[in-house]
Amino acid sequence: MKLDIIAGARPNFMKIAPIIAALEKVSDKIQYRLIHTGQHYDKKMSGSFFEQLGIPEPHVNLEVGSGTQAEQTARIMERYESLLLNRHSERSDNVAWESPKLETTFNGMSDWVLVVGDVTSTMACSIAAKKLGVGVIHVEGGIRSNDITMPEEINRMVTDSITDIFYTTSEVANENLRKLGHDESKIRYVGNTMIDTLLKNMSRLQKPAAWNNLSLKEKEYFVMTLHRPANVDEEA
Structure with missing residues (x-):
């Protein structure tokens, strides 16, 4: 089986x-291509994660870069x-299509595409694949915020509407x-792969300098990250 x-x-x-990591154990049955769309391209948001998590170098980077939601979606x-x-060699853009890593795997059409989460790349690649008859697997399918103003919610809804197999994280x-209306046979409850990543890396966690600087005590503080427009665009 060929999998993107x-x-x-x-x-x-x-x-x-x-x-x-799991696919590497069944490489005799499943041949995969890891495709980085380049939606996040800063090293601190991309390359460093591959290094720290032990993810192999992508077979190809589509290098879509920044832009509006529509621009990124279209380029992806x-x-x-x-x-x-298998027309990438005919293109005149600056994408490194001749990646040596790409030459080590299959060319052209895959049998399935596996997308994760709810980012623009998830939706865009699902649409492109489905229009060419490639099956779509959505890891984290079925999640909803019920807030249609979120770009991610739109991505979830569109992706789920054309998904063939859902790998879900919760009941x-x-x-x-x-x-x-999705058939029960298409829904596979597998749990949260981010927990797998956390457990694998627990031994590598280090106490940050801020712990002592702020005199923090166990179970007496919260860590929050705020980045969604709804959370940060209005002054308190």
């Missing part, structure tokens, strides 16, 4: 690490389609998919 694994943004890298779809149709996600 799509990773484009920081959350994706955390989620694909244990999947790739166009470039991934070129890869599937809540399973129920969301059932309510949408």
Whole structure:
């Protein structure tokens, strides 16, 4: 079986690490291409994650870069389609299509594409693949925020609407998919791969300098990251 694994943004890298580790154990049955779309391209949000999590170098980087939601979506779809149709060598853009790593795996169409989470790359590659008859596997399918103003919610809804197999993280996600009319046979409850990544890296965790500087005590503090527009755009 030929499988494309799509990773484009920081959350994706955390989620694909244990999947790739598992695939390496069945390489005689499943041949895969790891495709980095380049949605996140800064080393601190991309390259360093591959190094720290032990993820192999991608077979190809589509290098879509920054832009509006529509611009990124269009570039990802166009470039991934070129890869599937084996037309990438004809392109005149600056993508490193002649990657030596790409030459070590299959060319052209895959049998399945595996997408994770809810980023732009997830939706864009699902659409491009589905239009060419490639099966879509969605890891973290069925998750909903019920906030349609979130770009990620739109990505989830579109991706799930054309997914063939759902790998889910919770019974809540399973129920969301059932309510949408998806057949039970398409829903596979497998758990959260980010937990797998966390457990594998627990021994590498180090106490940050801020712990002592702030005189923190166990179970008496919270760590929060705020980045969604709804959380940070309005002054308190």
